[in-house]
Amino acid sequence: MTLGEKLRKIRKEKDMTKLELGTALNVPKERIKLYEIGEEEPSDFYLTSFAKYFNISMDELLKEEE
Structure with missing residues (x-):
């Protein structure tokens, strides 16, 4: 799963x-x-914003899943 798909x-x-x-x-x-x-x-700023908003870690957000 890509970052976009995860978002x-x-x-x-x-x-x-x-x-x-x-x-x-x-x-x-x-x-x-x-x-x-x-x-x-997304820029690092927006990646951080997404992670904070969804209450997940950056690692969880960026980790590619199958």
Whole structure:
């Protein structure tokens, strides 16, 4: 599972839209989409923001799963 797929999975598990997540983290929903489909990689700042928001470790967020 890629980082983008993991972000999408976590967002869906929290029953959030891209707009809701983007609003919560001050990220445009279009950027969330690019992260999820793997066309853009989040900066370290946003990776940290995602981890804190979803209450998971950076290791858990970045660990590639099959």
